[in-house]
Amino acid sequence: MKFSYMIPRLDFTAAGKASTDTKRRLTQIGLPIAFIKRVTIAMYEAEMNVAIHGGGGEASVEVGTDRITAIFSDQGPGIPDIDLAMQEGYSTASEEIRNMGFGAGMGLPNMKRNADELRIDTEVGKGTVVTMVFHIEKGAS
Amino acid sequence: MRASEIARLLHADILTFSEQADAIEVATACGSDMMSDVIAFVKERVALLTGLTNPQVIRTAELLDIKVIIFVRGKKPSAELVAMAQEQGIVLMTTRDTMFTACGKLYCAGIKGDTLAMPASAAERS
Ligand SMILES: Nc1ncnc2c1ncn2[C@@H]1O[C@H](COP(=O)(O)OP(=O)(O)O)[C@@H](O)[C@H]1O
Ligand SMILES: [Mg+2]
Numbered sequence: 678m679k680f681s682y683m684i685p686r687l688d689f690t691a692a693g694k695a696s697t698d699t700k701r702r703l704t705q706i707g708l709p710i711a712f713i714k715r716v717t718i719a720m721y722e723a724e725m726n727v728a729i730h731g732g733g734g735e736a737s738v739e740v741g742t743d744r745i746t747a748i749f750s751d752q753g754p755g756i757p758d759i760d761l762a763m764q765e766g767y768s769t770a771s772e773e774i775r776n777m778g779f780g781a782g783m784g785l786p787n788m789k790r791n792a793d794e795l796r797i798d799t800e801v802g803k804g805t806v807v808t809m810v811f812h813i814e815k816g817a818s
Numbered sequence: 819m820r821a822s823e824i825a826r827l828l829h830a831d832i833l834t835f836s837e838q839a840d841a842i843e844v845a846t847a848c849g850s851d852m853m854s855d856v857i858a859f860v861k862e863r864v865a866l867l868t869g870l871t872n873p874q875v876i877r878t879a880e881l882l883d884i885k886v887i888i889f890v891r892g893k894k895p896s897a898e899l900v901a902m903a904q905e906q907g908i909v910l911m912t913t914r915d916t917m918f919t920a921c922g923k924l925y926c927a928g929i930k931g932d933t934l935a936m937p938a939s940a941a942e943r944s
Contacts, residue, residue, distance in 0.1 A: 693877035700881060710883070717881050718857045725853075725874075775852075778870045783854035790858075 678702075678740040684724055684749070686733030689777060695736045696721035699747075706740070712814045716745055719791035722784040723749040723807050729770060729779055730754070731805055745811040752804040759797055763789065819844050819929055821886045821909050824865060827923050828913035830888060833900055835909045842885055842909055847929050849890075849921045853878045859932065867920055871895045876902040885909060890917045 680702070682695035700717040704710075720736070727734040731751030739746045756762050763785050770780025789795050794810035822839040825832050832839055848859045849867035856866060856878050865886040868875055871893050879887055887903070889895060889912040895903075903910045913920055925931065 690873050693874060693881075697877055697880050714860065714882065718860070721877070721881055722854065722857065777872055778851055778853045778868075778874055781852035781854040783852075783858055787854055787857050 679737065681735060681737040684727045684734050684736055684751075686731075687728060689728075692725055692728040693721055695724050695738075699738055703740070703745075709814055712811070715791045716747070716811045719788045719809055719811075720747050720749075722787045723747070723809065725779060726784055726807070727751045727753075727805075729774055734804075741813075743813055745813065747809045747811075748806065749808075750804065750806040755801040755803055755805055756797065756799040757801050759799065819924075819927065821865070821911075823927075824886065824888065824924065825911050827927055828888065828911070828915050828920050830911040830913040833895070833910040833912060834903050835907065839909055844886055844929065846931060847921070847924055848931070849917050851917075856882065856884075861932070865924075865929075867917060867924075869893055869917060871899060873899055873902060875899070876906060876908065879903075879908055880906050887911070888913060888920060890915055890920045 684695060685691050696717045699720060700713055703713045724736060727749050731753035734751030737748050761767055765786045766782040768780045768782035774780045792809035793812045796808040799805040820840055821842040821844060825839060843863055844865040845863035846861050847865040847867060848856055850856050851868055851870050853874055864884050865888060866879060866884050867888045867890055869891050871889060876899060886909045892914045894912055
């Protein structure tokens with residue numbers, strides 16, 4: 678099963694819909710609740726980054742038999758220093774964005790904590806592709 | 819602690835599902851205006867205290883299965899936000915207490931929070 682979403686730029690009403698819609702789909706499939714939470718909160722952080730920092734973009738989610746792969750891509754400014762961006766508390770978000778509850782600099786660390794694999798392909802001036810893989814946990818839902 | 823008890827302690831107005839507030843049990847709470855802080859706090863039966871009233875508060879709560887949101891500093895959510903909470907079965911309430919006062923009252927009444935583990939780098943230094 679595969680589905681995709683458009684992520685508009687700086688639209689705080691629409692942002693997060695890819696993640697919440699994925700949560701509904703994964704709940705229907707009957708995957709374990711803790712696993713769904715892990716997948717969708719990591720997705721939410723990636724989705725907000727595309728909306729806030731990436732100038733908008735898209736998400737695609739593929740549900741396989743043993744893994745979920747979520748890919749977020751944008752044609753935004755790219756990330757000049759990934760090691761720096763990965764640090765807890767590092768953020769380039771504006772004061773205005775911070776006042777909306779974003780820019781704590783915890784998004785990438787939250788993704789790393791929740792995804793089994795996190796890969797960031799980025800080029801300054803071209804854009805960013807964030808790929809997260811989640812190994813499906815068998816067990817009670 | 820029940821959501822209805824929280825409302826009583828904080829003199830809060832319940833904006834959604836006031837009839838169900840007696841049935842919703844809260845084990846711990848998280849107070850923040852930063853959504854990533856809330857996301858880093860993955861627990862069961864959480865009440866969220868926040869001064870933010872944009873739709874992302876409800877989205878975050880939906881992803882984390884948070885069923886109780888308390889708006890501090892007298893913040894009132896828009897009708898749109900109330901409708902989103904209604905759809906998600908989330909109890910919304912608003913108190914005139916500040917974040918500090920609201921958290922303090924709940925802590926004193928027995929709701930305990932969390933302390934983050936020391937980051938590895940800080941642990942190595944000490
Ligand atoms: N898709 C992206 N495009 C460009 N820059 C990004 C993107 N994602 C993250 N960044 C950069 O990495 C920083 C850290 O991201 P993150 O940990 O999510 O924190 P926050 O979003 O709170 O700033 C951002 O402030 C931004 O500078
Ligand atoms: Mg972020």
